[in-house]
Amino acid sequence: DTGVSQNPRHKITKRGQNVTFRCDPISEHNRLYWYRQTLGQGPEFLTYFQNEAQLEKSRLLSDRFSAERPKGSFSTLEIQRTEQGDSAMYLCASSFQGGANTEAFFGQGTRLTVV
Amino acid sequence: AQSVAQPEDQVNVAEGNPLTVKCTYSVSGNPYLFWYVQYPNRGLQFLLKYITGDNLVKGSYGFEAEFNKSQTSFHLKKPSALVSDSALYFCAVRPFGNQFYFGTGTSLTVIP
Numbered sequence: 001d002t003g004v005s006q007n008p009r010h011k012i013t014k015r016g017q018n019v020t021f022r023c024d025p026i027s028e029h030n031r032l033y034w035y036r037q038t039l040g041q042g043p044e045f046l047t048y049f050q051n052e053a054q055l056e057k058s059r060l061l062s063d064r065f066s067a068e069r070p071k072g073s074f075s076t077l078e079i080q081r082t083e084q085g086d087s088a089m090y091l092c093a094s095s096f097q098g099g100a101n102t103e104a105f106f107g108q109g110t111r112l113t114v115v
Numbered sequence: 116a117q118s119v120a121q122p123e124d125q126v127n128v129a130e131g132n133p134l135t136v137k138c139t140y141s142v143s144g145n146p147y148l149f150w151y152v153q154y155p156n157r158g159l160q161f162l163l164k165y166i167t168g169d170n171l172v173k174g175s176y177g178f179e180a181e182f183n184k185s186q187t188s189f190h191l192k193k194p195s196a197l198v199s200d201s202a203l204y205f206c207a208v209r210p211f212g213n214q215f216y217f218g219t220g221t222s223l224t225v226i227p
Contacts, residue, residue: 004158033214042119042205042217043159056214091158093215102147102166104215106158 002026004107006092012113013082020078021110025094032075033104034067035091043091049075050097082114117142119208121218128196129226136191136221138206147209148189150180152202153220159205165189176200196225 005024013019025032030051035043046065047057051072060066064082069075079086089111093104118141128134140146147166151159163174170182180191189206206218 006158035217040220042219043215045214045216048214093159102209103149103161103164105161106151108158111156 004092004094004105006090006107006110008110009108010111010113012115015084015114016081018078018080019082019112020076021090021092021112022074022076023092023094023107024074025092026105027073029094029096029105030072031095031097031104032069033093033095034075034077035093036061037089037091037109046077079112082112084114087112087114117208117210117213117216119206119216119218121204121206121221123221124219125222125224127224127226130198131195134191134193134196134200134223134225136204136206136223138189138191138218140187140189140206140208142208142210142216144210148180148182149207149209149215150174150178150189150191151205151207151217153205154202162191162204198225198227201225 007022033048034046037043045059047067049069052069064080067077089109091109093106095104120139149164150162153159162178163172165172165182173179178193201224203220205220207215209215
């Protein structure tokens with residue numbers, strides 16, 4: 001499978017716990033994006049990377065959210081001290097910056113439920 | 116500020132009839148425009164894009180979209196709807212080099 005892969009697909013956690021999600025992009029893609037989607041809404045941008053550089057992180061919802069892409073390949077999104085309002089689908093996408101192929105390809109998402 | 120508007124939360128169309136899902140945008144500069152489709156509990160799937168050139172672009176599954184610069188619109192169309200087209204559709208804009216901004220989505224139901 002050469003698409004974007006996200007793990008886990010589902011995560012149930014107790015309020016106050018930390019969670020980490022992983023995204024493996026399409027191998028030749030240099031851009032990686034994280035989005036959050038709640039029911040009935042469009043994807044909400046969180047952050048993105050070009051290779052290992054995090055180019056935009058001001059949209060991360062609070063300082064409890066952080067993301068890394070240490071070697072410019074896979075990325076992790078961590079939420080510390082989870083709250084019930086963090087329950088959502090977290091989507092990862094990748095694209096190639098440069099050339100005509102500008103579309104992003106999305107993974108199937110990680111659905112987080114905070115109880 | 117960059118934004119995308121999808122004025123219809125829900126569109127219903129009879130199978131075999133043409134469908135249109137509307138999208139308007141507000142962005143500085145020349146945008147890249149996209150349509151994505153989402154099936155239940157799945158990620159977004161790319162349908163088509165407008166970068167430059169012909170205002171009518173064709174994409175996957177028989178979908179097409181018309182870029183109208185004066186009306187800042189990028190409506191999604193299909194000549195003959197299928198029941199399997201029922202899904203959530205998202206319009207997105209990407210100011211050059213930046214992230215994607217998505218609309219709130221339109222739920223399309225094709226009635227047999």
